[in-house]
Amino acid sequence: MFLLLIGLATALFLLARNGKLGPPPWARSGGCRRPHAQAEATLADRLANGDITADEYRERLAVLRESEPTPPPYNPGNLR
Structure with a gap:
């Protein structure tokens, strides 16, 4: 039993050290x-x-920012 716990602790340590243990890939990108x-x-x-x-x-940045979609306005009456 003791060896099983040592093995489990070692596996968790190695996964955490290698970055394999943590949030899923889509959550690591910084959210929205x-x-x-x-x-x-x-x-x-x-x-x-x-x-x-x-x-x-500056020209290209202005074009990017002009074409960025705007979110729809908040309307609490449409919540269901």
Whole structure:
């Protein structure tokens, strides 16, 4: 019985250390993110790498933010 407990504790320790023990993959991404967050991060990386100029960055960022969908207005009367 003692060896079983030691084995179980060792397995849990190794899983936790390797990052296999924790929240599911969809919960690790940071929850609800804006739809264009990844695109904005890629755009910032391209600016940092010198692939685009600051003017191009601002133009493309404005286009991304204009096309971002807005959530529907809150209407407590529609709750069922």
